[in-house]
Amino acid sequence: MSQTSLPVDQVSGLLIDEEQTLRHRLTYFGRLLWRDKSGMLGLLLFFILIFSAIFAPWIAPHDPLEQNLRFNKKPPAWAAGGSWDYPLGTDNLGRDTLSRIIYGSRVSLTVGIFGVLIASGIGMLIGLISGYIGGRLDNAVTALINLILSLPYLLFVVVIAAILGRSLLNVILIFGITDSPIFARTTRGEVLRIRESGYVESAISIGASRRRIIFDHILPNLLGPLITVATFEMSAMIFYEAGLGFLGLSVPPSVPSWGNMLSNGRQYLTSAPWICTFPGLAIMFASLGMNLVGDWLRDVLDPRLRRVKK
Amino acid sequence: MSTQPTSTILDVRNLTTRFNTLDGIVHAVNGVSFTLDEGETLAVVGESGCGKSVTMLSILQMIPQPPGKITDGQALFFDGLATRDLLALSKSDIRHVRGREIGIIFQDPLTSLNPVLTIGLQISESLVEHMGLSENQAHKRTVELLDMVGMPDAQKRYNNYPHQFSGGMRQRVMIAIAIACLPKILIADEPTTALDVTVQAQIVDLVSKLRDELGVAVIWITHDLGVVAGIADRVMVMYGGQVVERALVDELYEHPQHPYTNGLLGALPKLYESESRRLVSIEGTPPDLYIEPKHCQFAYRCTFAFERCWEEIPQLFEVGKRHKVACFYDIENGRPRHVP
Numbered sequence: 051m052s053q054t055s056l057p058v059d060q061v062s063g064l065l066i067d068e069e070q071t072l073r074h075r076l077t078y079f080g081r082l083l084w085r086d087k088s089g090m091l092g093l094l095l096f097f098i099l100i101f102s103a104i105f106a107p108w109i110a111p112h113d114p115l116e117q118n119l120r121f122n123k124k125p126p127a128w129a130a131g132g133s134w135d136y137p138l139g140t141d142n143l144g145r146d147t148l149s150r151i152i153y154g155s156r157v158s159l160t161v162g163i164f165g166v167l168i169a170s171g172i173g174m175l176i177g178l179i180s181g182y183i184g185g186r187l188d189n190a191v192t193a194l195i196n197l198i199l200s201l202p203y204l205l206f207v208v209v210i211a212a213i214l215g216r217s218l219l220n221v222i223l224i225f226g227i228t229d230s231p232i233f234a235r236t237t238r239g240e241v242l243r244i245r246e247s248g249y250v251e252s253a254i255s256i257g258a259s260r261r262r263i264i265f266d267h268i269l270p271n272l273l274g275p276l277i278t279v280a281t282f283e284m285s286a287m288i289f290y291e292a293g294l295g296f297l298g299l300s301v302p303p304s305v306p307s308w309g310n311m312l313s314n315g316r317q318y319l320t321s322a323p324w325i326c327t328f329p330g331l332a333i334m335f336a337s338l339g340m341n342l343v344g345d346w347l348r349d350v351l352d353p354r355l356r357r358v359k360k
Numbered sequence: 361m362s363t364q365p366t367s368t369i370l371d372v373r374n375l376t377t378r379f380n381t382l383d384g385i386v387h388a389v390n391g392v393s394f395t396l397d398e399g400e401t402l403a404v405v406g407e408s409g410c411g412k413s414v415t416m417l418s419i420l421q422m423i424p425q426p427p428g429k430i431t432d433g434q435a436l437f438f439d440g441l442a443t444r445d446l447l448a449l450s451k452s453d454i455r456h457v458r459g460r461e462i463g464i465i466f467q468d469p470l471t472s473l474n475p476v477l478t479i480g481l482q483i484s485e486s487l488v489e490h491m492g493l494s495e496n497q498a499h500k501r502t503v504e505l506l507d508m509v510g511m512p513d514a515q516k517r518y519n520n521y522p523h524q525f526s527g528g529m530r531q532r533v534m535i536a537i538a539i540a541c542l543p544k545i546l547i548a549d550e551p552t553t554a555l556d557v558t559v560q561a562q563i564v565d566l567v568s569k570l571r572d573e574l575g576v577a578v579i580w581i582t583h584d585l586g587v588v589a590g591i592a593d594r595v596m597v598m599y600g601g602q603v604v605e606r607a608l609v610d611e612l613y614e615h616p617q618h619p620y621t622n623g624l625l626g627a628l629p630k631l632y633e634s635e636s637r638r639l640v641s642i643e644g645t646p647p648d649l650y651i652e653p654k655h656c657q658f659a660y661r662c663t664f665a666f667e668r669c670w671e672e673i674p675q676l677f678e679v680g681k682r683h684k685v686a687c688f689y690d691i692e693n694g695r696p697r698h699v700p
């Protein structure tokens with residue numbers, strides 16, 4: 051009961067109780083990451099997305115709005131007739147595809163991050179209250195959630211977008227509000243499960259207040275499942291934003307966004323396919339990255355899974 | 361085994377708890393009365409579903425309401441200064457009794473700890489909540505508590521999560537949580553059921569040690585009469601939501617007066633027996649709690665039952681020094697008893 055009881059983490063080989071300096075923690079998470087290659091790929095894609103969104107003006111070779119009709123519909127650098135001045139070619143107005151993709155990541159990331167923040171904020175609050183208090187309130191909230199979820203999502207979004215008009219803020223608000231029922235439903239389900247658990251009963255038995263039970267005991271247990279949902283929803287939002295852009299309902303056409311690029315390149319699909327292909331690939335990799343990150347985070351955030359997984 | 365009891369700190373009178381379910385009313389606790397003295401250990405014995413746990417949870421208003429409802433009774437708690445009826449306290453008042461005055465250890469240490477919080481946080485929680493300690497003070501006190509419950513390397517273990525502990529160690533953590541605020545009463549709700557036998561013995565020893573050191577009164581809920589003999593001063597036997605017998609522990613083992621107690625003791629294996637014998641089981645099944653009790657609940661299974669047993673509910677009746685039994689039949693003399 052002396053030497054053997056010292057807890058050694060089986061993953062990292064580090065003593066868990068060694069003073070947990072930042073360096074220790076980083077090494078620890080580094081090893082966790084190293085074991086999960088798909089998580090690494092996801093994080094890599096995610097960081098590329100963030101990096102290009104933040105540093106767009108410095109890394110983009112051209113102004114994304116600069117038109118140069120002399121060089122319009124130039125193919126990518128490796129194809130016949132392409133040049134390294136425009137690595138991924140140009141569109142019908144001679145704008146640099148690579149630069150537009152880099153700038154477009156700003157729109158996608160902003161919509162994804164703020165949309166999820168709003169949706170999860172509203173959804174979590176509603177789900178927590180409705181799940182913990184229960185009774186009639188819970189019935190009403192559940193009915194409302196089901197009602198909203200039963201509406202054809204895209205049609206719903208399209209109608210609101212058409213009414214509110216085209217702006218980045220509107221797109222964020224639309225996604226934030228229409229997506230909140232998904233968070234509310236997930237939260238409520240988890241709260242119902244956790245509310246009946248032994249540790250909530252024992253928290254009640256030591257006289258913990260309702261607020262403490264909800265925020266100290268239930269909330270941390272929600273984070274795992276909610277972060278998973280959040281990353282999946284974020285990738286869905288990036289997807290849907292592109293979809294709205296394609297329909298001409300997202301940000302104004304002057305703003306370079308992946309959806310607008312798709313919509314723009316649609317007419318030249320046969321003559322200049324790269325105009326559509328590259329923003330399409332960007333959407334795909336952003337989505338893929340987010341999904342992989344979600345899976346990885348779920349494993350890391352649950353202290354139990356952290357140890358048992360392979 | 362323990363000091364002479366000085367004064368009564370808990371006096372439960374005629375506690376009655378019902379659950380309104382779709383299938384009908386469950387008569388879980390039917391007029392339970394008992395007292396608990398300062399520093400003593402009271403064992404509550406009975407088979408599953410006899411109302412042991414519901415009785416204790418009712419006292420702390422911890423049964424879910426609805427469907428549960430405490431329809432009658434009082435639970436008078438004396439904290440040295442004043443007497444309060446725990447059943448009449450408001451939600452916020454009873455919250456300051458839970459954990460502060462009365463601590464509970466639950467049966468299953470595996471599910472009773474929050475998997476995502478360190479055990480240190482979970483122990484210091486009630487210190488911060490009830491004693492108003494700062495985080496630093498609570499940390500120090502928590503390490504002392506972990507030491508007290510026999511946790512090796514208490515300082516290091518503070519930051520561990522529940523999954524890093526064995527079942528026995530988790531139960532020690534649960535005990536540390538329960539005694540954190542030095543409560544007057546510690547309710548142990550079958551704390552050894554989920555543990556293996558050697559660990560059971562350690563937990564029993566630990567609770568006895570803490571009782572002697574802290575002077576806390578212990579209510580030990582169990583269905584294991586073997587454990588009772590080692591730890592309890594008095595025993596209360598429950599059946600079908602009622603107390604059927606109450607006595608000092610030695611008295612109960614030597615002169616069980618209720619046929620049910622007798623049956624329980626007969627079902628207990630003995631180590632030193634001259635002849636081998638088959639263990640006696642009590643025939644029949646526990647009573648149907650959907651039916652409102654109108655007669656002795658044990659009559660269905662009792663070999664001594666006669667007319668009167670089917671006509672009225674026997675009340676607790678004094679048969680010896682601090683020995684009460686609720687039965688119309690005197691099994692020692694083999695004839696009906698004269699009970700008012």
